Amino acid sequence: MMKRIILIVLLFTGFAVKAQHNPDDQILSDNWDVVGGVDFKIVKDSEMYAVYTPEIKKHANKPFELEGYIVPIKDGMKQTKFMLSTLPINQCFYCGKNGVPIMVLVEMAEPIKFTYKTIVVKGTLKLNPGNAMDNPPISLVNAKSI
Template identity: 75%
Template sequence: MKKLSFIFLLFIGFAFSAKAQHDPSDQILSANWDVIGSVDFKTVKDTEMYAIFGPEIKKYANKPFELEGYIVPIKDGMKQTKFMLSTLPINQCFFCGKNGIPVMVMVELTEPIKFTYQTVKIKGNLKLSTANSMDVPPISLTAAKAL
């Protein structure tokens, strides 16, 4: 869980860093990613950060939701069932979050898929967590399937 927290915080932390350049042609843009990007965060102290979900994303909570993005593994291996989904490819993760890119989404698949550097389309139930975002990703797609 500590590794997951570190990875998640790494990407959230970049949201507060200085601006940097990335290859804009690689970035996935969609209305659904805009919904994900509408989430704000409130920092309570160095070890506590909480997601603030507005009405736009709340209307999709616990319902099927589809996203296209890039796999960012949280475990070694070519087959992945639990990973982060990003709007930028892993080779640009240094820049994740620096240019207003939405927070990443945790994906939990029902069946593994092979890791790829190409985009994947995922559909699952959108779950929103009000737990400390330092410990638990605030947004996830559960019982998900690759399309």
């Protein structure tokens, strides 16, 4: 359980192992820059909290759009809850190979079919100020594919 929590936290923090990413696959956007600006404060081995920038706080509880790659957290071709990444799953160190990209938890209003191509989703941006070792610090809820 603890290994899983640490993995999720690393995925959110954007810590990266030196990687050979294909730059053509990397999704770059102003909204990903907003998400990527979030930092983390480690209190102790079992506690870490997101430090939200004023920029991301402006978007909290408002519609927010991201393009990215689905990284499933459960098996199945239909996904309702997954991680959205700036890199494809085959370029994620923990999911395939290479470094750890920035990720956001997405909770869809309706299931979406898994694809290796990018998707664009729009939902309400939620910031979780609780312990990031237990819950994702950034999520898009009630999201829809656009």
